[in-house]
Amino acid sequence: MAKLKNLEKYKEMVYTCLRCGSCRDLWDPKENVYGTCPIREHTGGFDVYFMRGKLMLARKALEGVIEPSEDMAKYIYLCSTCGNCEAHCRISQTSPGKVDREKTKLDQIKVIEAFRADLVDLGLALPRHKAFADSISKNHNPYGEPHDARLAWMPEGFEMPEGDPEIIYFVGCTSAYRRTELAKATVDVLRKAGVPFKIMHPDEWCCGSPLLRTGQRGLAEEVAGHNLDAIRRSGIGTVVTSCAGCYRTLKLDYKDLFGDLGFEVKHISEVVNDLIGEGRLKxxxxxxxxxxxxxxxxxxxxxxxxxxxxxxxxxxxxxxxxxxxxxxxxxxxxxxxxxxxxxxxxxxxxxxxxxxxxxxxxxxxxxxxxxxxxxxxxxxxxxxxxxxxxxxxxxxxxxxxx
Ligand code: SF4
Ligand code: SF4
Known part of the structure; x- marks a missing residue:
């Protein structure tokens, strides 16, 4: 029987599932029946495509009834960890439509990520996920791009507002290499508001989100630890991201991994609201x-x-x-x-x-x-x-x- 040490920690959650099927579809008086899981809606409807079936697989794997295999890994990886099942699950909700992660009896995302971590340990990671992990290991980004080019998007002649940096702008790999217009827009807005900021190049590495979401925890902890040290060394008290994935990872996962961070994590939309309110941005x-x-x-x-x-x-x-x-x-x-x-x-x-x-x-x-x-x-x-x-x-x- 395969050892599933990560999933074992969430055994109680796995057994809490009622098998009610709200993670498949729901009935709404206005909308009639509507689907809950994007994967299920595009794959044909068998249970393994949505959360109920994935939790059944987890249960049977924990009991040793089904041995982890490539097929099992495929179904556990066919999930965007979007959390819509969790938001619609009566066990997970602490009030309608709301999941309180501290209190919930069933955190589907945690279960899936733990299961994936065990699959990785058993050598069942998906080849495409292994490939981006190799790139993160070598280049500090999942896109196979050179680390030296991480700031290539920076507008030529960009003038940083004067003064000691108030914030760190954590750019993130997707904005740095694939959607550089976000990085350019972010620094443009910070410059217009006169906010002195720091970008931690060459110390900014991938935040670790793609690794954590796919169960590749060893390397995730390494890159997260590296970023955390660099942020703490800077002595700057606020880290700002324009990426939802970086935000979630820095705010929730780093705290889970390392405890109290000693700095604040903010999304740029919150920062811009404040800058407008303070009259610094017109x-x-x-x-x-x-x-x-x-x-x-x-x-x-x-x-x-x-x-x-x-x-x-x-x-x-x-x-x-x-x-x-x-x-x-x-x-x-x-x-x-x-x-x-x-x-x-x-x-x-x-x-x-x-x-x-x-x-x-x-x-x-x-x-x-x-x-x-x-x-x-x-x-x-x-x-x-x-x-x-x-x-x-x-x-x-x-x-x-x-
Ligand atoms: S995960 Fe929640 S919504 Fe889905 S079957 Fe189990 S109890 Fe029902
Ligand atoms: S978290 Fe996964 S299983 Fe749940 S609704 Fe999203 S894609 Fe479906």
Whole structure:
């Protein structure tokens, strides 16, 4: 019988599942029946595609009834760790639609990540996940890009506001190498507000999110420990991210791994709200658009971070805001998290098309988010569909409006 030392810690949670099926679909008086799990909605409906079946697999693996195998690993990795099942599970909720991670009796994401950690230990990691781990080990980013080029996006002649750095801007790999417009917009906004900041190059490495989400914990702890030391050495008390994945990892995972951090972690949308409120950042240019907002899973359900982006959108002149039906704790996932984009890329794009259709259905011209990973996958879906929907990160709009 295979040793599952990580999953064993969550045995009680695994056995708490009622097998009710709310993680498959729910009945709503207005919406009729609607699906809960993006993977299940795009794969045909067998239990192993959504949480109930994954927890059954966990139970049978713990009991030694089914031995971990490549097939089992595939089903455990077919999950974006979006947390929509958790938000709809009556065991997980401490109040309707809300998961309190400290109190919940069933934290599906923790169970899945622990199971994945055991699969990795048993040599059952997916090849695409192993490949990005090798790249993180060698280049400190999952994209196979040279570490020396991590700041190549920085606008030439960029002038840092004078003074001692108030914050660290933790850029993150996706903004540094794939969606550099987010990094450029972020530094543009900080410069306009006159906020002296530091980027920890060459000390900023991958935050570890892709490793933690896919169960590759040894290397994750190594890179997290490295970043943590660099942040603490700087003596700066606030770390700001423009990436939902970095935010969740620095804020929740680093704390889980190392205890009290000794610094604050903030998302750029919260910082911008404060800068506008303090009069340090002026909104000079009105925009003209009808826009909706997609809650990234790592900000929304994982960190309960729903209001600051909406408050910021409300401040932008000329933006008519409209909500999609599936929003906040019920938001539909973009499909790319939890190792999905690298291992099941086509499926990730298929899931993202749902969100683009939903945005169009409410009449939005712009789909906004607060995460470079969401934006990246939405742009792939836009290309695949030939959609005319504009896909932007909120910080890009702030950069245009200031
Ligand atoms: S995980 Fe929660 S929602 Fe899903 S079957 Fe179990 S108890 Fe029901
Ligand atoms: S976390 Fe998201 S993708 Fe994974 S089983 Fe739950 S609803 Fe499905």
């Amino acid at each position: 909104l000079k240019r009105p925009l003209a658009m009808k826009a909706t907002y997609h809650d990234p899973c790592h900000l929304g359900r994982h960190c309960d971070y729903y209001d600051p982006p909406r408050e910021l959108i409300a401040k932008l002149k000329g933006v008519e805001f409209v909500e999609m039906p599936r929003t906040r704790s019920g938001a539909w996932c973009c499909g790319s998290g939890g190792g999905m984009k690298s291992a099941f890329g086509e499926l990730a794009i298929e899931i993202a098309t749902d969100r683009l259709k939903e945005a169009k259905e409410v009449g939005a011209e712009y789909l906004l988010s607060c995460c470079p990973f969401c934006k990246h996958n939405f742009l792939d879906a836009k290309r695949a569909m030939g959609s005319d929907l504009e896909i932007y990160d909120l910080i890009e709009l702030v950069s245009q409006a200031t």
